[in-house]
Amino acid sequence: MVALAALAAVVLLAIGGTAGYLLSSNRSGQVVPASGSVDAGFAQDMIVHHRQGVLMAHLAEIHSDDPEMQRYAYDMAHTQTAQVGQMEGWLVLWGLPEIGVGAHMAWMTVGGHQHGGSADAPLATTGLMPGMATDKELSRLESLRGKDSDVYFLQLMIRHHEGGTPMMQYAGAHSANQVVRNFAAQMLTTQSTEVTDMTNMLAARGAKPLDYTAPILPGG
């Protein structure tokens, strides 16, 4: 009896150990988010926000004759394109559309709970998201060359980064997935310093940032 019990214990231990090993190898904190959730909304809206940033960076790279600016814009265009690819990949795996429906930023509900109503989402908008350039501004950027293009690109991109900040902060704090929280937080840290860096680059070219204050999500 003792031998049988010992054998059973060994077998159970092996089963448990294997299960634990397999469980933890799959245990990456993944939650498949629903439509309208923080994760879904962040990915869908940040893709749109990023795509305009990529376009502006491409324009800056091909219209500049300053190697420093060309490298900077190349870095930004490539990095944000790769980030768009990651977010598109999540949406495919989550079975959600790349393009969201309804208002942008409606997922940023005050207090971190999703009530489904835009009354709780003070930054929700059906138009351009904060910091994004208008068609008129994009046309102007397309028309400029050399240092004029460099300066205007930096001005638009500083505002673009600042406008995207609340989304990154909100996703960094409220996403259900560790992967998404980390992604948003890393992006926020990098872009915050890029704003400083681009402000320095503007100053070196005798110019200043546009007059702009990013929207602040009210506490609640």
Added chain:
Amino acid sequence: MASGKKAKKGRSGKPVLTRKRGVPWLAIGAVAAVLALGVTIGVVVLSTTSYSPSASNQDPSLQIDGIYAKPKLYQSALHVQSTQRVDYDRYPPVGGPHDGYWAACNGVVYLVAMRDENMVHTLEHGAIWIAYNPDTIAPGDLDILTGLVQGQQFMVMSPYPTLATHPISLQAWGHQLQVDSASDERVQQFITALRRNPYVYPEIGATCDQPTFPTTDIPAELRFDPSPRGADTIPLDGGDLAADSSEMPAASTSGSAAAGG
């Protein structure tokens, strides 16, 4: 043989567990406890043997003997001019302000020592930089290291003449490991744990391609400068470069995001 049969018969004739009436709580409890112990052991075994980063094991390099790991100490995305030098806290450097012009790090083996400020930028993009002292590295080790780098994405290698204590030094963003032998198992552990680890490198998605960066015939301004850094070097925290914090959205609005939660 005969005695064995006898013993079996004797055992089957006494069904110990079914003899008692009611729910066998003791047996169930024992089974559950043993299973739970097994699961725990399984999880622990995995977390101490895998060097692949994941959401539940974000920096597996912390398990490596002799690792230096302080990724949050270093300011990312802050650029210096091509004529400026940075006062790094260790050499080879592992993070901090750097030149906006990153050295191509898509499997490039540089044959001359390279400027620190260009190499640090490769770490920000998620690359592993293998540095070695060409005078003290063991025979054959250079071939082994070259094999780890050539043709590999997010790997870059260059000689580092002032490397003193150990002949080989591995760098990732905010991380360093120095070893004596290229065959040391910790070399591969370091690479597995830290190359393109999204919890470690700051600029998620950034590339190691730098089409305009020379990989042969390196001009003097992109080479390692062995002279001591002067008083005009940029401090590790960026100094005046980072001083314009009033423009930083994170600094002015992060509190409200926290309040929103």
